[in-house]
Amino acid sequence: MLPDLPITRSLDAVRAALAGRGLAVLQAPPGAGKSTIVPLALVDEPGLGGATIVMLEPRRLATRATARRMAALRREAVGDTVGYRTRDDRRVGPGTRVEVVTEGILTRRLQRDPALDGVGLVIFDEFHERSLPADLGLALALDARRHLRPDLRLLVMSATLDGDRVAALLGGGGEPAPVVTGESRSHDVAVRWAPRRPREHLEPAVVAAVRQALRTEPDGDVLAFLPGAGEIVRTAEQLAAALGPDAPVDVHPLYGALPAGDQDAALVPGLLGRRKVVLATDIAETSLTVEGVTVVVDGGLARKPVYDATTGLTRLETVAASRASADQRAGRAGRLAPGAAVRLWSKVEHAARRPFSEPEIRQADLAGLALELAVWGTDVADLPFLDPPPPRALAEARRLLVELGALTGGGDPGGGDPGGTPGDDRGDAAAVPTTAGREMVTLPLHPRLARMLLVGRARGQGWLGCLLAAVLEDRDVLRGRPDDLPADVGLRIALLDDPGRRHPAADGRALRRARDRAHDLARRVGVAPGAADAAEAGLLLAAAYPDRLAQARGGRGRFVLRAGTEGWLAATDALAAEPLLAVAEVDGRRRGGRIRLAAPLAADQLDAVAGDQVTEHARLVWDPDRGDGGDLVARVDRELGRLRLGTVERPPQPGLPATTALVERVRSTRLAALPWTDAARSVQARAAFLAATLRNPWPDLSDAALRRGLDDWLTPRLAAAGATGRADLDRLDLARLLRGMLPPAVAGDLDRLAPESLAVPSGRRVRLAYGEGAPGDPPVLAVRVQDMFGSTATPTVAGGRVPVTLRLLSPADRPVQVTSDLAGFWAGSWREVRKDMAGRYPKHPWPEDPAVFSRG
DSSP: OOOOOGGGGGHHHHHHHHHHTSEEEEEOOTTSOHHHHHHHHHTTOGGGTTOEEEEEESSHHHHHHHHHHHHHHTTOOTTSSEEEEETTEEEOOTTOOEEEEEHHHHHHHHHHOTTOTTEEEEEETTGGGOOHHHHHHHHHHHHHHHHTOTTOEEEEEESSOOHHHHHHHHHTTSSOOOEEEOOOOSSOEEEEEOOOOTTOOHHHHHHHHHHHHHHHOOSSEEEEEOSSHHHHHHHHHHHHHHHOTTSSEEEEEEOTTSOHHHHHHHHSOOOTTOEEEEEEOGGGSSSOOOTTEEEEEEOOEEEEEEEETTTTEEEEEEEEOOHHHHHHHHHGGGSSSOEEEEESSOHHHHHTSOSSOOOGGGTSOOHHHHHHHHHHOSOGGGSOOSSOOOHHHHHHHHHHHHHTTSEESSSOTTTTOTTSOOOSOSSOTTOEEOHHHHHHHHSSSOHHHHHHHHHHHHTTOHHHHHHHHHHHSSSOSBOSOGGGSOOBHHHHHHHHHOTTOOOTTBOHHHHHHHHHHHHHHHHHHTOOOOOOOGGGHHHHHHHHOGGGEEEEOSSTTEEEETTSOEEEOOTTSTTTTOSEEEEEEEOOOSSSEEEEEEEEOOHHHHHHHHGGGOEEEEEEEEETTSTTTOEEEEEEEEEETTEEEEEEEEOOOSSHHHHHHHHHHHHHTTTTTSOOOHHHHHHHHHHHHHHHHTOTTSOOOSHHHHHHTHHHHTHHHHHHHTOOSHHHHHTOOHHHHHHHTSOHHHHTTHHHHSOSEEEOTTSOEEEEEOOSSSTTSOOEEEEEGGGGTTOOOOOEETTTTEEOEEEEEOTTSOEEEEESOHHHHHHTTHHHHHHHHHHHOTTSOOOSOGGGOOOO
16 A cells, blocks of 8 residues: 555546556656655556566665665565666566666666667656756657657656656657646745855854754754765764764765765664754755655755866866755655755845756766767757757767767777777767777766776776776765875775775775776676786876876976866876876866876877877978988977977978978078089080070070079979988989980080080090180180190180180199180290290200191
8 A cells, every 4th residue: 555645646647648648747846755656556557568667766875765665665675576776786676567777777778678678667757857867868768669669658757847848848749748747745844044144154054054953943853955075074074063972963974975874874764862964965855755854954055067068178066056956955854744944045046046957968078978879870850858969069079989989980990999090080970889889888987988998908907997997987085185185096096906005095985985896897898807007097097088188388287288278286296297197187177277186198108099199290301410411301290289299300201392391402502402513513514605605595504593493493303203301412413404404406416516625636635614704705725735736726616606715734734825816826925935834844845836746
């Protein structure tokens, strides 16, 4: 026989709605009995045909407590007709017909079995909390009902809910689902307003209100709502000091990180003759019956995670609780008897508060949601969300998942290799899950931590990955002022891995809970506990938080994160002098966030995790210290986001940049970088002489002309050769290149019209010197006067047009005469020259008439 609670008078309407369209919304005030009475009343409905009822609860504590309450009402053990499942605990049996589950359990079940075989009714309890898993679970359940299970029944319940919106959502664009409204709470709750004084801290205000309630209310216990564990601990200390050791009052904290036994102790009735004060977060806001409570003291605040897509960081913000939340809290005082709710803000302020809490989907990290949606396979636009995920946040989540190797927009790079290169897609809405991504979604972890586990397993560090995940997903295993705690995650790993290790800030319960969690994760990913190499912690953290790599910059303890945000550590922290960090937790401010958890990261570890994402900017420079005369080198600046990973020198690669740099080197040295030879200079000078003397079609091959035309004659040659350095310049045959610049019509005439040397009467060949004066000046033949004996003809070039200039030399190669008229010289000034030569060089013949000299 079910107890006579207000909700019992609404059961027939609920039955009728579910028997008709199979969809319903139930609104009933706190204390009406929704969570316990409705599932028990519906379990034997003929329309279910013996199928199971699955009811979602937003928290593990409420899941266990609700299942126990229902089992007690049936006078059965938990696990008989009524059981429960949470992430790390389950009490179900073969005869279980009602399963109370945490919200993520339904998503996992839907992903494994979209048809929900054996389930006849899914109840979404306390839906007003609008958690992300609840919104996702309802969207997937409605999608499954539309395509696979039209007989699946869905019931959404809450005390404070915009029921018409939910009814319209369930209706799918057609007629809204029926809305059943329950009667008022079991007992009246008087609301009293006791606003805090300006600048008064929350904790002393709560202490004063609790003491006042204990004095003025003769019976019953007190439930006080505070935003977080820190405020609870401080309030408990101040309350204990104010009450004194002899007060017949027991103070119990109640928050999510407490062990299950401590949580349960806060829910049971107090000892006879003693009163109980429960200091709780909003964990006690819904579904729970805290036995004996008749007074609620509401601090009016809540702590909510807020994700900033621009920084990739989630920060906890303390916000004013909504009016709906305040009503839920007040309802805790009227569950068993008339009660009172004391609100530590004014009635005017209350009217200005939000009517409902902001849905988590609008302000949360959507990485987990994005991965679930990718695995589910239905486009987000086609899923029935009460509030669709914000496009920008969803796009950021997809980009992160691609970076984590969970999604790809083009195939399955790396497949099941979690250490493989992620795809190039950075957030395509059509991205599909990789093999690794499909495994990641099966793990009860944020995708970051799931990725870390798979990378750890692939590298033989699976146990280390499990320990890290256990440390990161819950509250810190070290206790104390956050600013006083070391940031090194390796210290936490050492404490977990070695139960005999001690640390003054270590929390024994938290360590035991984390060890249990690590063993559970090891079982799930198929790794055995063993030695954990803490030196690998940075690499695994980098795999999970590739967007939070940090580099020292600006002084000891100062860092810049990959996205450009700043982070810092106390100068005394052991990690403050590290050049690189993999950061797991940092205050979520845009600038100057305090790094809370991190590990050192070696440069090769960074390359192993994110080397494929490093961008390189190469600068080709001429290094004068390389070899004899310097050489071209590529100086590569390596960057990862805003991290500057240093400069490395590499040989240049063939291509336009190298070609351009070499040409610029030649230009800046005014051609001195080219391998000039006598032959090359001879071709240049002879061509210049002919161009000045004969003009067209002879081209200008002067240095100035060559510099102007470098892009025309040198660039193609270097490009064709794949030139990358000085050696390629040195291999150039400039004489051949210059000859190649001559028009084909005259190229063969160069040696004829401007010969490199001439045969003289003595039989020797002597080089002509071109270009000693102006380009058009005759070339100079520096020859000993004796070599010209026997001839009166002045040599000519340019087809006989230009006589050469003879620079006649003594036997000692000293100048004797310069002439362009050899016959005139013999007939004229030779007589005086002959006397001088005969006196200086008497052993040489000096004929009176060299024109008729015979060499017999």
